Amino acid sequence: MTITLAVPSKGRLEELTRDWFARRGLTITRPGGARSYLGAIEGLPEVTVRFFPASEIARELIRGNIDLGVTGRDLIHETSEAGPEAVEFARDLEFGHADVVIAVPEAWIDVTHMHDLADVASDFRSRHGRWLRIATKYITITRQHFAKAGIAEYRIVESLGATEAAPASGVADIVVDITSTGSTLAANGLRVLEDGVMLKSEANLIVSRTAEWTEQRRETLNTLLGQLQG
Ligand SMILES: Nc1ncnc2c1ncn2[C@@H]1O[C@H](COP(=O)(O)OP(=O)(O)OP(=O)(O)O)[C@@H](O)[C@H]1O
Numbered sequence: 001m002t003i004t005l006a007v008p009s010k011g012r013l014e015e016l017t018r019d020w021f022a023r024r025g026l027t028i029t030r031p032g033g034a035r036s037y038l039g040a041i042e043g044l045p046e047v048t049v050r051f052f053p054a055s056e057i058a059r060e061l062i063r064g065n066i067d068l069g070v071t072g073r074d075l076i077h078e079t080s081e082a083g084p085e086a087v088e089f090a091r092d093l094e095f096g097h098a099d100v101v102i103a104v105p106e107a108w109i110d111v112t113h114m115h116d117l118a119d120v121a122s123d124f125r126s127r128h129g130r131w132l133r134i135a136t137k138y139i140t141i142t143r144q145h146f147a148k149a150g151i152a153e154y155r156i157v158e159s160l161g162a163t164e165a166a167p168a169s170g171v172a173d174i175v176v177d178i179t180s181t182g183s184t185l186a187a188n189g190l191r192v193l194e195d196g197v198m199l200k201s202e203a204n205l206i207v208s209r210t211a212e213w214t215e216q217r218r219e220t221l222n223t224l225l226g227q228l229q230g
């Protein structure tokens with residue numbers, strides 16, 4: 001029985017995913033070229049490969065529309081609070097490492113930890129006449145983390161790109177974003193809080209728990225996972 005494997009269609013994860021499979025003897029082909037969204041694995045006709053953006057892979061795994069896929073752990077957590085329960089993280093692929101972090105302007109010298117930020121947030125409105133603004137595309141993760149930290153006095157400014165520029169341009173006060181080398185944050189005069197790592201992420205081979213797993217389809221999955229061992 002056929003199962004569907006979703007592979008990132010572009011960006012940093014695409015080539016690394018193909019390399020990872022190739023090192024385990026499995027060649028992912030894309031016969032229609034870079035604009036085609038359908039592929040295959042040589043020698044495994046029961047696996048259909050589909051190419052999607054990494055964020056769509058997360059969404060469709062959670063919904064059960066695809067059976068397994070490669071995407072970043074952060075995107076599963078961000079897509080829905082229930083995301084992590086809807087999937088099984090089957091293999092850490094050991095690339096795409098990055099942390100979702102809270103960063104503040106370097107000039108905020110007294111703000112080094114979340115409890116300092118809580119103080120800033122609670123005073124912000126009386127001092128500045130508005131709520132503390134957080135620029136991010138990680139809305140779900142931010143809400144969850146701030147709720148756990150007991151911080152409710154803030155506003156999210158949704159950012160779809162160049163998040164780190166938001167404080168300097170006056171669009172927001174602080175940011176929640178993904179970082180690996182830290183150079184983008186540093187270049188924009190931002191510093192990660194000492195307890196400001198909200199999530200550690202990496203590329204992962206992820207199995208949907210909500211897909212329809214008949215015995216035969218589970219067998220195909222196990223054959224594929226067996227080939228990817230080691
Ligand atoms: N600097 C980085 N270093 C390593 N991994 C990163 C970095 N930035 C993002 N990632 C990871 O890459 C994945 C996102 O890939 P990509 O940006 O291709 O996503 P996408 O949803 O396809 O993109 P787009 O937003 O352009 O549609 C996420 O899982 C994220 O954790």
Ligand SMILES: O=P(O)(O)OC[C@H]1O[C@H](OP(=O)(O)OP(=O)(O)O)[C@H](O)[C@@H]1O
Binds near residue numbers: 181183185
């Ligand atoms: O900590 P760093 O190594 O500086 O990486 C962080 C940056 O990477 C991502 O952006 P993007 O997808 O544009 O990646 P790019 O910076 O690699 O182009 C992310 O949104 C950060 O802006």
